[in-house]
Amino acid sequence: MCLFAGGPLLAADREDFADMLQRADAVKSVDPAEFARLIDQLQAQPDALSGQQREHLQYLHAWRLVYTGEYAAAIPMLESLADQASDPTLQFRASVTATNVQVLATRYEGAFLQLNKLLNKLPEVTDKDARLQGMSVAADLYVLVGEYDLGIHYAEQVVKENARGRGVCRGEQIRLDTLCKTKRIKADAPAIPAAIDACLQQGESLAANGIRMTHARLLLREHRIDEAISLLERHYGEMEQTRYPRGVSEWESLLAQAYQQRGAGVNAQRMALRAVEHSVKDQFTQPLVGAYRVLFEESEKQGDIGSAIGYLKKSAAADKAYLDDVTARQLAYERVKSNTLTTKSQLEALNQENKLLQLQRELDGKAAETSRLYIALLLLVLVFIALWAYRTKRSQLHFMKLSQEDSLTGIANRPRFIQLAETVLEAARKSQQQASVVLCDLDHFKAINDRFGHAAGDHVLRQAVIACQGHLRVSDIFGRVGGEEFGIVLPGCGLEDAKQRAERLRVALSAIEPQYDGVRCSVSGSFGVTSTEESGYELRQLLAHADAALYRAKAAGRDRVMPYDGETVDAERPDPIDDELRNVGHA
Numbered sequence: 001m002c003l004f005a006g007g008p009l010l011a012a013d014r015e016d017f018a019d020m021l022q023r024a025d026a027v028k029s030v031d032p033a034e035f036a037r038l039i040d041q042l043q044a045q046p047d048a049l050s051g052q053q054r055e056h057l058q059y060l061h062a063w064r065l066v067y068t069g070e071y072a073a074a075i076p077m078l079e080s081l082a083d084q085a086s087d088p089t090l091q092f093r094a095s096v097t098a099t100n101v102q103v104l105a106t107r108y109e110g111a112f113l114q115l116n117k118l119l120n121k122l123p124e125v126t127d128k129d130a131r132l133q134g135m136s137v138a139a140d141l142y143v144l145v146g147e148y149d150l151g152i153h154y155a156e157q158v159v160k161e162n163a164r165g166r167g168v169c170r171g172e173q174i175r176l177d178t179l180c181k182t183k184r185i186k187a188d189a190p191a192i193p194a195a196i197d198a199c200l201q202q203g204e205s206l207a208a209n210g211i212r213m214t215h216a217r218l219l220l221r222e223h224r225i226d227e228a229i230s231l232l233e234r235h236y237g238e239m240e241q242t243r244y245p246r247g248v249s250e251w252e253s254l255l256a257q258a259y260q261q262r263g264a265g266v267n268a269q270r271m272a273l274r275a276v277e278h279s280v281k282d283q284f285t286q287p288l289v290g291a292y293r294v295l296f297e298e299s300e301k302q303g304d305i306g307s308a309i310g311y312l313k314k315s316a317a318a319d320k321a322y323l324d325d326v327t328a329r330q331l332a333y334e335r336v337k338s339n340t341l342t343t344k345s346q347l348e349a350l351n352q353e354n355k356l357l358q359l360q361r362e363l364d365g366k367a368a369e370t371s372r373l374y375i376a377l378l379l380l381v382l383v384f385i386a387l388w389a390y391r392t393k394r395s396q397l398h399f400m401k402l403s404q405e406d407s408l409t410g411i412a413n414r415p416r417f418i419q420l421a422e423t424v425l426e427a428a429r430k431s432q433q434q435a436s437v438v439l440c441d442l443d444h445f446k447a448i449n450d451r452f453g454h455a456a457g458d459h460v461l462r463q464a465v466i467a468c469q470g471h472l473r474v475s476d477i478f479g480r481v482g483g484e485e486f487g488i489v490l491p492g493c494g495l496e497d498a499k500q501r502a503e504r505l506r507v508a509l510s511a512i513e514p515q516y517d518g519v520r521c522s523v524s525g526s527f528g529v530t531s532t533e534e535s536g537y538e539l540r541q542l543l544a545h546a547d548a549a550l551y552r553a554k555a556a557g558r559d560r561v562m563p564y565d566g567e568t569v570d571a572e573r574p575d576p577i578d579d580e581l582r583n584v585g586h587a
């Protein structure tokens with residue numbers, strides 16, 4: 001398929017682009033020519049790429065600019081990707097590279113600020129390559145400001161994680177360089193060839209040559225000049241192929257110094273000039289200072305004073321610029337560190353404040369909870385009191401009912417009957433209305449008890465009450481005033497009415513045929529009736545007259561109704577409710 005032919009873009013094309021991007025990413029530091037070819041090809045069709053692919057391409061393009069020393073152009077591209085890239089891993093990688101470039105562009109403060117952000121983000125980054133990049137930058141930066149142990153720590157971390165087998169090469173390069181700087185390694189250390197091998201196996205010739213430079217420095221330090229020259233000459237072409245100007249310039253400066261130490265002035269001069277030529281514009285590095293120094297000394301040796309003075313001036317300027325650079329990065333590091341510490345302590349203060357607020361909130365919460373508990377407790381007590389009051393009232397009512405009720409028949413007992421009758425009669429008296437009183441006594445009740453037993457007698461009493469209730473009004477007062485004797489007050493009834501109603505009660509009584517244990521017995525009752533017209537409104541009088549009439553009914557043969565006939569009541573005749581009346585009167 002032709003990738004860049006016109007016509008609609010197919011999904012397969014996008015896959016090919018993705019493939020090319022991956023490939024470009026993979027070869028960017030090992031095969032600059034292939035990397036450049038792929039980037040150029042992809043850049044020719046920007047509209048054919050997806051948004052994410054365009055971002056990836058932009059990152060690789062910025063990387064290429066860094067590689068060729070165009071830092072000013074690369075930094076804004078990388079910063080924009082670090083802030084806005086849709087893929088978080090690309091975001092992290094862009095910010096790592098941005099940090100790196102800020103160092104190269106001597107923007108140290110920005111670099112250290114960015115480094116702090118990176119290290120904070122690092123624990124969340126899972127992409128192994130991105131982690132390798134982040135930790136490598138951290139190691140480089142710490143070494144740059146003389147924090148060698150920190151640098152070695154991150155370098156060792158890179159080796160340990162060994163992302164895609166590249167960690168050993170990258171981490172060892174930093175570690176060995178740091179050990180060289182701190183004079184903690186010898187030129188014959190076996191770690192050196194091992195690290196070079198690891199890099200070569202990964203195709204990382206730039207890193208392999210970086211380690212070789214470290215090796216050459218160690219050899220020179222140990223005055224093994226020929227070995228150093230041999231090493232540097234042997235791999236010079238390879239270094240040139242990396243097309244990394246900064247690295248090439250450093251290599252050439254080192255070789256120039258080696259030649260000079262050997263006394264090969266012409267070669268030293270030639271190589272130093274190349275180092276100056278390949279050095280990054282406006283970048284004052286130690287190798288550049290070294291190259292100018294070689295040129296000055298060689299010119300001086302040759303008696304070319306004019307050139308010597310010129311190189312001396314350049315050397316002094318480069319040296320000063322380099323020292324200024326060292327001071328600048330040191331200052332930037334200290335400033336960021338102190339700002340970070342200040343921010344940290346401010347954050348801690350804020351944290352403390354937050355903790356206090358949190359505690360306060362918790363206390364408030366507890367107080368609210370306690371209040372809620374108190375309220376719940378109070379409600380519980382109130383409910384308990386209400387329940388207790390309700391039960392007390394209920395039992396009071398129950399006992400009151402018990403005290404007013406006849407337990408056998410459920411109608412008013414004698415005291416209650418008297419109380420109700422008094423009230424009704426008083427009302428009748430006040431309204432000058434008639435009322436009648438009826439006394440009813442069951443006939444030969446003793447005989448029922450004797451013949452059928454006491455329980456049968458109780459049963460008959462209950463049946464008799466039920467029969468009577470069927471003929472009484474709600475306003476009538478009905479009570480049990482003796483063993484088998486009942487009293488009835490009929491408000492609004494004159495004597496005739498009362499006689500008729502008593503007659504209905506009598507008929508009702510004689511109609512019941514209570515059965516007990518299968519034995520049927522007959523019941524009848526005798527009734528004595530009087531009214532307020534005959535006897536007045538006094539209950540005692542009314543009852544006495546009704547009782548006299550009842551006595552007459554019994555005497556006349558029972559099972560009948562007798563009205564009070566005006567006869568004088570026998571004072572000797574025992575009055576069944578006399579005591580109660582006396583009590584009521586006293587109450």
Ligand SMILES: Nc1nc2c(ncn2[C@@H]2O[C@H](COP(=O)(O)OP(=O)(O)OP(=O)(O)O)[C@@H](O)[C@H]2O)c(=O)[nH]1
Pocket residue numbers: 408441442443444445446447449453454455456457458461482483484554558
């Ligand atoms: N079973 C039962 N008997 C009761 C109760 N109260 C009173 N008696 C009985 O009622 C009977 C009343 O008898 P008496 O006073 O001689 O009257 P009596 O047999 O009805 O005869 P007269 O009234 O003259 O017709 C007694 O035997 C009492 O024991 C009660 O609650 N239950």
